[in-house]
Amino acid sequence: MNTPIYYRPTKAVIDLQAITHNISSLQNYIGPTIQIIAVVKANAYGHGDVEVAKTAIEAGATMLAVATPDEAVHIRENFKDIDILVLGASPHTFIPFASAENIILTVFSTEWLQLAQQYTPLLNQQRLHIKVDSGMGRIGVSTKEELMELYTIINSSDDFLVDGIFTHFATADEEDSMYFDNQATLFKDFLGALPQKPRLVHVANTATALVKDPSLHYDAVRFGISMYGLLPSSYVGTKLPFPIKPAFSLQTELVHIKKMQAGQSVGYGATYTAEEDCYIGTIPIGYADGMIRKLSGQEVLVGGKRAKIVGRICMDQSMILLPEAYNVGEEVVLIGCQQQEEITIDDWAHKLQTINYEVPCVITARVPRVYK
Numbered sequence: 001m002n003t004p005i006y007y008r009p010t011k012a013v014i015d016l017q018a019i020t021h022n023i024s025s026l027q028n029y030i031g032p033t034i035q036i037i038a039v040v041k042a043n044a045y046g047h048g049d050v051e052v053a054k055t056a057i058e059a060g061a062t063m064l065a066v067a068t069p070d071e072a073v074h075i076r077e078n079f080k081d082i083d084i085l086v087l088g089a090s091p092h093t094f095i096p097f098a099s100a101e102n103i104i105l106t107v108f109s110t111e112w113l114q115l116a117q118q119y120t121p122l123l124n125q126q127r128l129h130i131k132v133d134s135g136m137g138r139i140g141v142s143t144k145e146e147l148m149e150l151y152t153i154i155n156s157s158d159d160f161l162v163d164g165i166f167t168h169f170a171t172a173d174e175e176d177s178m179y180f181d182n183q184a185t186l187f188k189d190f191l192g193a194l195p196q197k198p199r200l201v202h203v204a205n206t207a208t209a210l211v212k213d214p215s216l217h218y219d220a221v222r223f224g225i226s227m228y229g230l231l232p233s234s235y236v237g238t239k240l241p242f243p244i245k246p247a248f249s250l251q252t253e254l255v256h257i258k259k260m261q262a263g264q265s266v267g268y269g270a271t272y273t274a275e276e277d278c279y280i281g282t283i284p285i286g287y288a289d290g291m292i293r294k295l296s297g298q299e300v301l302v303g304g305k306r307a308k309i310v311g312r313i314c315m316d317q318s319m320i321l322l323p324e325a326y327n328v329g330e331e332v333v334l335i336g337c338q339q340q341e342e343i344t345i346d347d348w349a350h351k352l353q354t355i356n357y358e359v360p361c362v363i364t365a366r367v368p369r370v371y372k
Contacts, residue, residue, distance in 0.1 A: 249336025267311025
């Protein structure tokens with residue numbers, strides 16, 4: 001396959017060695033008997049699902065988790081043998097395909113299961129993971145009666161198999177553990193009600209796996225945000241059992257430098273006016289690439305120095321106030337390290353008043369992912 005050629009200098013660079021380090025470090029921490037489910041939903045949190053999945057498998061992950069049927073189809077096209085779990089709700093029309101392609105589905109209600117039963121002539125013992133709603137308030141059974149009804153229906157048919165059971169914690173990344181503890185206790189109660197424990201019990205998301213009671217690791221942990229070298233919260237950062245390495249950086253270069261006179265303005269709406277003579281650099285990245293307009297004022301790195309984005313961010317271009325005159329082609333780092341300075345995804349998240357999860361996910365497909 002030919003390596004694609006990218007003419008625009010804007011790119012997201014994904015450090016696959018960092019992902020390998022993070023998975024290996026987790027495996028060393030949880031021990032060899034606990035499996036790692038690599039969460040590669042949302043195009044691997046914007047990092048590129050196929051390359052990240054390949055790296056995760058090579059690093060020891062035994063299952064890949066996605067959020068939607070379409071994500072599962074894309075992964076299966078590239079990986080024929082690895083277990084794939086769809087964490088979210090799948091339409092019942094997807095069930096025959098899932099069975100044929102050995103994709104594990106989440107079952108979360110008797111209504112969904114009843115719809116699934118119409119496809120039994122087409123199924124080859126479809127594997128299911130029961131989702132328990134222990135307090136997240138999304139999908140899942142929320143009473144033991146619902147759980148047992150679901151379990152009984154599945155076990156009464158040779159076309160379905162209870163392969164796993166799981167839940168998701170709402171506050172695992174917070175210091176106050178009361179709500180978390182209540183969820184953990186409820187899940188243990190539900191698990192104890194089953195006549196037989198399924199092959200895989202998994203409740204530990206990233207924060208749970210890193211900072212909570214190791215008994216909650218059960219058979220497998222779901223490694224999401226920190227597989228990419230990002231922290232679920234600042235609290236988790238204070239308790240981290242091993243260092244993690246960020247995998248995502250965002251780079252471009254100067255395509256034009258203009259000397260501006262004091263009083264001259266920049267960009268749509270002329271919202272920035274130079275207070276003194278200065279140099280303005282133009283970079284080929286804008287809100288169509290995911291660098292939304294609220295990032296005006298955010299710092300970037302050029303020549304190892306910090307420079308602010310000024311004026312309104314355009315669809316395809318942005319302008320930065322340069323600390324000195326540079327040459328066209330000078331590298332500009334929007335996220336990542338340059339010399340002794342660093343701009344992090346968390347810096348962007350703070351500027352955008354959001355969480356770090358969102359930042360790489362909103363960098364659009366127009367920005368190529370380049371792997372090292």
